[in-house]
Amino acid sequence: MRIHTVMRGDTLRSIAAIYGTTVRELLRLNELDNQELLVPGLHLLVPGKPTTVRPYTVQPGDTLKSISEKLQIPEQGLSRWLGISPATAGKELVAGRTLYVPELLTSKKTIEVNAYMTPSGQPSDAEMLQTVSDITYVSMFSYQVKADGTLKPLNDAVARQAAKRYEIAPLMTVTNFDGNTFNTELAHTILANRSMRQKVIDHILSELGERGFRGVNVDFEHMRPTDRPLYNQxxxxxxxxxxxxxYSLSIAMGPKTSDEPNAPWMGAFDYRTLGREVDFLMLMTYEWGWVGGPPLASI
Structure with missing residues (x-):
């Protein structure tokens, strides 16, 4: 665990970016109810190993930008660490001065990687996961919601056992896929009825416990734009x-550059609301292609 001293202009989002964490995690670690409690001088816990430092001697002509480029430290992070703003850097970065800069910020970040998998139930499932054993999550595609609120079972035992063996977190992917397409009316049938939504949730919880999943990934697609508030609920x-x-909760969402609530396909995804409710999400930025679709150029 490390300590960050809040400076003027800091936000939880900017602090999270510096340390490679999330706003949700900062709120949890520091028992904060909201983001309005930040004041200069406040000490915050941030995840990670204790920071070690190394000396750097300022060279003639050095600027915050040139030092950040030499040391491969983000300029904003370096500025906040040193307490030197770009406006005063010219006076403070005197040639020969020794700065103590963080080692940890120069290291590469570890990313989390999810892969969707359509298991066959055959030994090849285990072989496939062995070849990609560095991934973080494997989302089993898919547990299809049925109109009565139950879930169509998936033959994923081999894949789940292999995921456990290779320390990959298995996720249960729940969809409105009916075997041929992502069914708009099926999604509406489930979302429009609170008791039906609860029935689906009860079945999800049962499968999570019985099959040893680490979390659930919801991949509802082609929903009615008017079902947006129902999907949020x-x-x-x-x-x-x-x-x-x-358990963790993640969702798959269509990518967009602006919010148009009435737009087909994209309108049902309320980024702001959904982003607050999930642990992480997948933006489907792969040019609308999937294994059952037409050929596409590589991206």
């Missing part, structure tokens, strides 16, 4: 239920 209900049992 479903994700909120599901999030409360799974986190109470220490």
């Amino acid at each position: 479903f994700i909120q209900q599901l999030g409360d239920a799974v986190r109470a049992r220490n």
Whole structure:
């Protein structure tokens, strides 16, 4: 664990970016209810190993930007670490002065990687996961929601056992896929009825426990734009239920550059609300292609 001293202009988002963590994690570690409590001088806990430092001697002509480039430290992070703003750097970065800069910020970040997998139930599932054993999550595609609120089972035992062997977190992917397409009316049938939503959630919780999943990934697609508030409610209900049992919740969403609530396909995704409710999300930025679709150029 490390300590960050809040400076003027800091936000939880900017602090999270410097240390490679999330706003949610900073709120949790520091028992903060909201982001309005930051004041200069406040000490915050941030995740990671204690920071070690190394000396750097300022050279003639050095600027914050040139030093950050030499040391491969983000300029904003270096500025906040040293307490030197770009406006005063010309006076403070005197040739010959020794600065103590963080070692940890120069190291590469570890990223989390998810892969979707359609398991066959055959030994080849284990062989496939062995070849990609560095991934973080494998999302089993898919547990299809049925109109009665139950889930179509998936033959994923081999893949789940292999994921455990290779220390990959298995996720249960829940979809409105009916075997041929992502079914708009099927999604509406589930989302429009609170008791039906709860029935789906109950079945998800049962499968999570029985099959040893680490979390659930929801991949509802081609929903009615008017079902946007209903989808928000479903994700909120599901999030409360799974986190109470220490499971993670993630979702797959279509990519967009602006929010158009009435747009087909994209309108149902309320980025702001959904982003607050999930632990992480997948933006489907792969040019609309999938294994059952037409050929596409590589990206």
